[in-house]
Every structure is written in C-alpha cells, then in structure tokens.
Amino acid sequence: MLQSKLPAVGTTIFTRMSALAQKQGALNLSQGFPDFAAPEALRKALARHALEGHNQYAPMAGLPELREAIAAQLARHRNVECDPESEITVLPGATEAIYCAITACINLGDEVILLDPCYDSYRPAVLLAGGVPVHIPLTPGTFRPDWARVEAAISRRTRMLVVNSPHNPTGAMLEKEDLETLNALVANYGLLVVSDEVYEYLVYDGRVHYSALQFDALRAATFAVFSFGKTYGVTGWKTGYCVAPPALTAELRKVHQFVCFVAVTPVQQALADFMCAEPDYPLTLAALYQGKRDLFNRALTGSPFRLEPSAGSYFQLLDYTDITDTPDAQLCELWTKDPGVASIPISVFYQQPPEQHLLRFCFAKQDAVLQQAAERLCKI
Ligand SMILES: Cc1ncc(COP(=O)(O)O)c(C=O)c1O
Numbered sequence: 001m002l003q004s005k006l007p008a009v010g011t012t013i014f015t016r017m018s019a020l021a022q023k024q025g026a027l028n029l030s031q032g033f034p035d036f037a038a039p040e041a042l043r044k045a046l047a048r049h050a051l052e053g054h055n056q057y058a059p060m061a062g063l064p065e066l067r068e069a070i071a072a073q074l075a076r077h078r079n080v081e082c083d084p085e086s087e088i089t090v091l092p093g094a095t096e097a098i099y100c101a102i103t104a105c106i107n108l109g110d111e112v113i114l115l116d117p118c119y120d121s122y123r124p125a126v127l128l129a130g131g132v133p134v135h136i137p138l139t140p141g142t143f144r145p146d147w148a149r150v151e152a153a154i155s156r157r158t159r160m161l162v163v164n165s166p167h168n169p170t171g172a173m174l175e176k177e178d179l180e181t182l183n184a185l186v187a188n189y190g191l192l193v194v195s196d197e198v199y200e201y202l203v204y205d206g207r208v209h210y211s212a213l214q215f216d217a218l219r220a221a222t223f224a225v226f227s228f229g230k231t232y233g234v235t236g237w238k239t240g241y242c243v244a245p246p247a248l249t250a251e252l253r254k255v256h257q258f259v260c261f262v263a264v265t266p267v268q269q270a271l272a273d274f275m276c277a278e279p280d281y282p283l284t285l286a287a288l289y290q291g292k293r294d295l296f297n298r299a300l301t302g303s304p305f306r307l308e309p310s311a312g313s314y315f316q317l318l319d320y321t322d323i324t325d326t327p328d329a330q331l332c333e334l335w336t337k338d339p340g341v342a343s344i345p346i347s348v349f350y351q352q353p354p355e356q357h358l359l360r361f362c363f364a365k366q367d368a369v370l371q372q373a374a375e376r377l378c379k380i
Pocket residue numbers: 032092093094095096119164167168196198226227228229230235238239240
C-alpha cells in the first residue's frame with residue numbers, strides 16, 4: 001500500500017472554490033487571478049513569438065534577454081544590482097521557485113519557520129524535503145510578525161524562514177523595520193530566507209514595498225521570489241523568477257533542472273519584449289488595484305461586514321463577526337450558493353486557526369463584478 005508523503009493534503013481550496021463558483025454560477029472572488037485582459041502588446045508578443053517558431057527549449061536558467069530585463073527592472077525600481085548570469089533564474093511560476101529553493105536547502109529534520117496564515121505551498125514543500133515546518137502565528141489583528149516570538153522559536157535545527165510581503169491572504173505588508181529586524185536575525189543566527197514578493201507592485205495608499213534584496217545580510221541569504229503572473233496579469237502563463245546570490249542560485253538550479261528544466265520559451269520572449277518596451281508598466285498597477293479595492297470597500301459601506309485594512313496584494317479580508325458564528329469554511333460554501341459570491345476561508349492558511357471570522361475576497365476583478373458582488377453581500 002502506498003504511504004502518502006502528504007496525507008493531510010487534498011485538492012487546494014482555490015481549485016475547490018473556483019469549481020464550486022463555476023457550478024453555482026457565483027461571482028468568483030475566491031481565487032487570486034484577474035478576470036480582465038492583460039496588456040494587448042504582451043499577448044500579441046506571445047502570439048508573434050509562437051508563430052515565428054520560437055517553440056523549443058530555452059536555456060535552463062531562462063532566456064538571457066529576459067534575465068537582463070529583470071536585472072534592469074530591479075536596478076530601476078529597487079536600486080538592487082544583480083548579475084543576470086549567476087543570480088537570476090526564470091522558472092515556471094513562483095510556486096516552483098519556492099519549491100526548488102526549499103528542496104535545495106532543507107535536509108532531513110531541518111526546521112523551517114513559517115508565519116501563519118501563509119500561502120499553502122510552503123508547508124508541503126518543507127515536508128517533501130524531510131524538513132519540519134514550525135508555524136508561528138502573525139499577530140492577530142495587524143498580521144505583523146511578532147519578532148520576539150520568531151526569535152524564541154529559532155533552535156539549533158532552524159535552517160530557514162519564509163516571509164511574504166505584500167501578504168496573501170491578509171494584504172498586510174512588512175515595514176522597513178520588520179526587514180531590519182529580520183536582517184539582524186539572519187545575520188545573528190545564520191538563517192536562509194525565502195522572501196515571497198509576488199505582489200511587490202500591488203501596494204496602496206502610497207506605501208513602499210521593501211525587498212529582502214535591499215538589506216545586506218538578507219541579500220546574502222535570501223531566495224527572493226517573484227511572479228510575472230501577478231505583475232503582468234497573466235497567472236495562467238505560470239512564469240516567475242528567483243533572485244539569489246550565486247551559491248544559492250547554483251543549488252536552486254540543480255533542483256529546477258530536474259523538476260521542470262525550463263520555463264516556456266515564447267512566454268519568456270514576450271515578457272522580455274514587453275519589459276523592455278514598457279519598463280514602468282508595473283508602477284501603474286498600484287493605482288489600478290487600489291481603485292478596485294476602494295470600489296469594493298465603498299460598495300460595502302453600510303453592510304454589517306468589518307473591513308480589515310488591505311495595504312497590498314489582491315486581497316481584502318472581511319470580518320463577519322456581526323453576522324454569524326458559522327465557521328468560515330462552511331460559510332464560504334453557503335455564500336457561494338446564496339447570495340452567489342465565492343471567497344476563501346482564512347482558516348485554511350493556518351496550521352492551528354485561531355477563533356476569528358474572516359473571509360478573503362480577491363478584488364482583481366472587473367469593476368462591474370466587484371460592484372455586483374458587494375451589492376449581493378450587502379443583502380446578507
Ligand atoms: C503568496 C503567493 N506566492 C506565490 C504564488 C504563486 O505564484 P505563481 O502563480 O507564479 O506560481 C501565489 C499565487 O497565488 C501567492 O499568492
């Protein structure tokens with residue numbers, strides 16, 4: 001009899017809720033993807049490259065022109081210098097980058113600190129590597145890390161810490177001081193870091209995203225992970241990249257070349273073209289998505305929901321304490337059927353969910369969809 005390596009894992013909540021939304025004809029604010037078109041020039045570039053015959057394997061680390069474009073973007077927007085040859089790897093999605101980074105570094109019994117709630121791929125990646133996930137809750141209410149608690153959890157076996165900012169599912173962001181504290185911890189304890197920055201450009205109300213790459217000790221110990229899917233609105237293209245110092249990159253690539261080997265060629269070419277032609281396109285995203293967040297939140301004015309602050313990401317948490325005591329997972333299913341709005345229960349992002357009544361809504365949707373979803377929610 002096969003002994004499952006991931007006995008507690010089933011089909012992800014995102015797949016289940018999207019399927020239920022489709023079956024019920026509900027408005028789907030569950031899964032994190034835009035329901036509107038990506039830039040036409042980007043889509044045309046993909047078609048052009050496929051038609052021109054760029055359909056064979058790319059170099060294992062990614063197309064050189066795309067890695068150059070990534071390095072130029074990091075220099076332009078983050079003031080970070082990195083070598084495209086030895087420090088940037090293009091992979092099929094941030095999820096694979098996270099998996100490869102963890103697999104490359106974690107040995108049997110190594111502990112990895114995860115901050116709950118967290119993106120659902122981190123824990124299985126640690127378990128598959130034979131590591132031990134150590135879950136520390138983010139501070140309830142603010143969803144900021146309690147660094148004293150994180151430091152207290154560091155043991156002889158602690159090898160890595162995973163952080164995510166802007167944060168899925170809460171929309172919270174790490175402040176500069178958080179990264180300074182993390183930088184000191186990494187220097188003091190010799191830890192590695194996976195810094196999941198896939199929502200780096202989706203930051204609101206004038207906030208600034210700080211990358212782990214901007215802090216010295218972190219720069220030397222971090223796999224920083226990014227997603228073209230999120231930044232260019234093409235989540236179905238499943239292409240992302242990892243920036244890490246040469247020694248870490250070399251290990252990451254050893255895993256990547258046997259997990260997937262390469263990312264898709266014409267997709268990489270299209271992204272490289274678009275990044276060169278429109279280097280500041282990502283800077284337009286904050287206003288676009290902030291407008292969507294605000295539209296959704298305004299339309300909920302007068303409803304019994306409490307709106308949690310959303311500083312960045314695609315997500316808005318709604319607190320339904322004043323409506324019902326029903327557990328969030330059950331409520332998500334009920335509300336997908338009637339009034340027909342799909343969301344994600346926040347408890348699925350925890351190892352040990354605390355007592356709270358929060359649902360995650362994705363506002364990367366057309367304005368009319370957000371308006372209609374809010375109207376339905378107001379009638380609850
Ligand atoms: C925090 C976080 N990290 C990583 C990913 C995965 O990105 P990709 O689609 O590029 O694998 C997601 C996607 O939802 C995410 O929310």
